[in-house]
Amino acid sequence: MSGQMFKPFDGKMEYPAMEERILAWWAEHRVFDKLRAQLADRPTWSFIDGPITANNAMGVHHAWGRTYKDMYCRYKAMKGFNQRWQNGFDCQGLWVEVEVERALGFDSKRDIETFGLAEFSRACRARVDEYAERITRQSIRMGHWMQWYHEDGHPASYFTLDDNNIEHIWHFLKACDARKWLYRGHRSMPWCWRCGTSLSQHELVDSYQEQTDPSCFFRCRVGGREDEYFLVWTTTPWTLTANTALALHPEAEYAKAVLDGAHYYLMKSLVDTVLPPEAEVVETVKGEDLIGLPFHGPLEDLPAQREVNRATVPWDMVSDEEGTGIVHIAPGCGAEDYQLGQELGLDIIVPIDENGYFTDDIGPLAATHVRDSAEGVRRELESRGVLFRWEDYTHRYPFCWRCKTPLVFRLADEWFISADEIKAPMKRAAATVRWVPEYSGLLMQDWLDNMGDWCISRRRFWGLPLPFYCCGNCDHINVIGSTAELRERAVDPALVDDLPELHRPWIDEIEITCERCDEAARRVTEVGDCWLDAGIVPFSTLNYLPEHRGIEGTIRSERGPEAERDKAGEVSPGPESTWESWSPADWITEMREQIRLWFYSQLFMSVTLYDRSPFKAVLTYEEMRDENGEPFSKSGDNAIAVEDATARMGADVMRWQYASAPLNMVFRFGYGPAEEVTRKMLRLWNVYAFFVTYANLPDCPPISASAPATDRSELDRWVLSRLHQLIRHCNDRMDHFDSAVVVRETERFIDVLSTWYVRRSRRRFWKSGDDADKQSAIQTLYEVLVTMSRLIAPILPFSAEELYRSLVPPVDPSAPESVHLCAYPEASGELIDQDLMDDMDDLMLVIELGRSARNEARMKVRQPASRLLVQPANARQGKTIERLRSQVLEELNVKDLELVESEDAFRGYAVKPVFSKWGPRFGKRLNAVRTALEALDGDETGALVAGGEVLTLEVDGDRVDLSPEELEVERVDADGLSVTSDFGCTVAIDTRVTRDLLLEGLMRDFVRHVQNLRKEADFNVDDRITLYYEADGDLAEAIDTHADYIRTETLSTVLRDEPVPGDVHSGELKLGDHVARIGVLK
Helix, strand or coil, X not given: CCCCCCCCCCCCCCHHHHHHHHHHHHHHHCHHXXXXXXXXXXXXXXXXXXXXXXXXXXXXXXXXXXXXXXXXXXXXXXXXCECCCCCEEECCCHHHHHHHHHHHCCCCHHHHHXXXXXXXXXXXXXXXXHHHHXXXXXXXXXXXXXXXXXXXXXXXXXXXXXXXXXXXXXXXXXXXXXXXXXXXXXXXXXXECCCCEECCHHHCCCCEEEEEEEEEEEEEXXXXXXXXXXXXXXXXXXXXXXXXXXXXXXXXXXXXXXXXXXXXXXXXXXXXXXXXXXXXXXXXXXXXXXXXXXXXXXXXXXXHHCCCCCEEEECCCCCCCCCCCEEEEXXXXXXXXXXXXXXXXXXXXXXXXXXXXXXXHHHHHCCCEHHHCHHHHHHHHHHCCCEEEEEEEEEEEEECCCCCCECEEEEEEEEEECCCCCHHHHHHHHHCCEEECCHHHHHHHHHHHHCCCEECEECCCCCCECCEEXXXXXXXXXXXXXXXXXXXXXXXXXXXXXXXXXXXXXXXXXXXXXCXXXXXXXXXXXXXXXXXXXXXXXXXXXXXXXXXXXXXXXXCCCCHHHHHHHHHHCCCCCHHHCHHHHXXXXXXXXXXXXXXXXXXXXXXXXXXXXXXXXXXXXXEECCEEECCCCEXXXXXXXXXXXXXXXXXXXXXXXXXXXXXXXXXXXXXXXXXXXXXXXXXXXXXXXXHHHHHHHHCCCCCCCCCCCCCHHHCCHXXXXXXXXXXXXXXXXXXXXXXXXXXXXXXXXXXXXXXXXXXXXXXXXXXXXXXXXXXXXXHHHHHHHHHHHHHHHHCCCCCHHHHHHHHHHHHHHHCCCCCCCHHHCCCCCCCHHHCCHHHHHHHHHHHHHHHHHHHHHHHHCCCCCCCECCEXXXXXXXXXXXXXXXXXXXXXXXXXXXXXXXXXXXXHCEEEEEEECHHHHHHHHHHXXXXXXXXXXXXXXXXXHHHHHCCCCEEEEECCEEEEECHHHEEEXXXXXXXXXXXXXXXXXXXXXXXXXXXXXXXHHHHHHHHHHXXXXXXXXXXXXXXXXXXXXXXXXXXXHHXXXXXXXXXXXXEEEEEECCCCCCCEEEXXXXXXXXXXXXXXX
């Protein structure tokens, strides 16, 4: 072997530059393509990528989840599994529409209609194209391996806007219609007036935020009674325009309270909270006694209110937690109100239009927007004399998940899929899934227990065109299941042939023949819930339709100018891409919130079509926040762009942070934690640097298959045992999708590799010539580093490649050219020696305790100590320490080791007064008694008292007896010893320094400074030098006494006690009061 065989390391890893270099090398050598070819005939492992929305650049939180996807796919590839490697983009719905509206400066749906729906759809598609390409570039930079492009350069990802995806959803909806699950419902729905559409139940769960709004207490006069009122409270004053009833709890007690001559009904338990002290309760009645009473509404003279029949109604949901215990009911403005209204036949008023403006029949408030209505409502209440109190109220209120507008509830006609029949099969299917963490499965079961019917329609433009054709003649709803059926039933089939894509406005031009009456029917204008788009991908990305359910024809993809995009999203038919080969998915992952979104929609659609779960295992994770625990803001000071993070900290540092995150906790990410990760990862590179330093020396023996691992030194066998134990842990934890443990155990191994194995092996590497032990050390460390490159490859693909490429090709040119073409390491049970690892753990424990004892005594390790006392935790540990005595002495720099059976060897006693007993007994004599106590030998006194004996003192000629209860006995370190304990083992180091020990300590400090000076001079580790020094006193004596040791340690051929020549690299040395000048010359 010649020098500079391995790539040197300069002590600092510039991750961004290294990663860019690796990316270029991967691309040049087509490593990913070679991996796919290598795995083509291997067993399959199916992963479905949850589509990322192509409407904005990827954030660091997106990179987190996508790193999980990449590292487990890489792991499975190294385990020999063939995969699909297909990325996905979500392309439709409010995500995209709202961003396009902002870019165009639009404020409402009306602006879109004015702009033109065709142009708006083209703008939405253009935004998808732009950000799909940007996210692709970001993902590649993160080291995420997918088939990003076809050979012709077109995207290979699937896009949910594809006709293929849309037709599969049509097929699903037709199946729902066949089961009679599909219906059009008239309900009070959560409504975004800015977006002009309703939202579904699963879109509301995490949308609540704290908000302060006006609330009001108002009074409604009881019908036919003067000066008697129901006192009511609401947090949404605008809904008073739609009031049609008041609800009371029939079993609750209500008070009639007099205030300023008026009588008010409210729940008795709330009187003191709502009314002032001067109010007087004059009567108490049951809620049921007030049910059915007519009342005058707060705004009953509005045109919309004039025909309403008002009365109080019973409702068990009324509580005494806040308000007055009397609830204002507006069935047109709330889901619970609507449900109650349906049960009781209440009148319904819809006071606002889809854009949030009051309608013409709301009188003075007509054309007022709901967001600006508070003061107007207040004026109307005041003018009618019904306002009791107006005040601000902070509560949690739902917001539109996309545009962040506060929602309202509004009565609307929407399309629903009934969930009654499918709930039980979905629960059974979900129970077959392996959920990680386990509580995710419980959350899914809870969601399914409480799920309502699925509202699938949105009153928007860029989205799935619902295939529902309403006949104007007979009102029949025709549901189309494919483009073939659409063409077959179209009034003008040529229009179907000419469709550029299955989107509005083009699809809206198609009329079909009604299957019931043969009249022309037009499609409804609504588009579908975007979770239909993502939920169908287990089917649409694998060409499910051409192969199942007797569907005839081919999924059409080429439709005009967008043909290439649609073609790119289609999976080529064939055995390797059939639905049966890849379904169900072996594993998927997304944030926990996807339980009610993507996981739910997939499950719903798969159970409908195939009566089983579309996935076998699911990994969920929690929220990401910044390093201070604050939520990330897109535009705030704590925002971190992916491009900025990769350029500043590097993708591997990001990935290591991501992989270390506990799945069940909020994850903190930032540049501060990145610095800590970089520091930890540097340890591995420093080990590599150590290896290269000696492996590149001319006299270093070649890397070869030397002695079998079982025949090597104990230290080598130990590190290989630890390595294979780590391999076993990593395989097990990666199989269980637990990368946090993989990171933790890997860091622990690198730590002991660096701080124990390498340090304990230094002298072995320093040896000259073809020494067998040196050969064993070189070979062992090489094997460890190469194995580590493969072990970390799924999580740290760039670092692993850099390490592998630096180590393997110089030794074995025939080996796989990339670490990612290698198999993942498998543990060898023969190399795992538990007894040896236990012995070394005991040794390292004693060393750690010894260092701790030194630190407590402020005695540095370079200062030799005379002896170390060890009380082992058990007999086995004692035998181990005795067997490894020489290593203990060397590591802790002590001259002698003593094993003791009792802490009496290094613990003394301190005896103190119990002042609570001494004070009353001795009074003014207390100090005299304490002085007499302190004059005694502490150890003898302590042993006596600890044994339960009475202590007798002589104080001013008097005898004083002290019982054990009057004395406090403590065990303390014996004089001259520093003691520390852990895990049942106690260690004490003798801190008394003799002159010989002092001189030896000075010598060791001197050697350290010489070694630092060699590094400053940039000498090679094997360079021989002449050492000059100018010293006097104790330091000069120390150098003279230990001259031979100094020569050996510093590779000095000559020690010159003379002034340092001017042309020699030199420096000043200060050791306490000692000052010296030293110089080194090659």
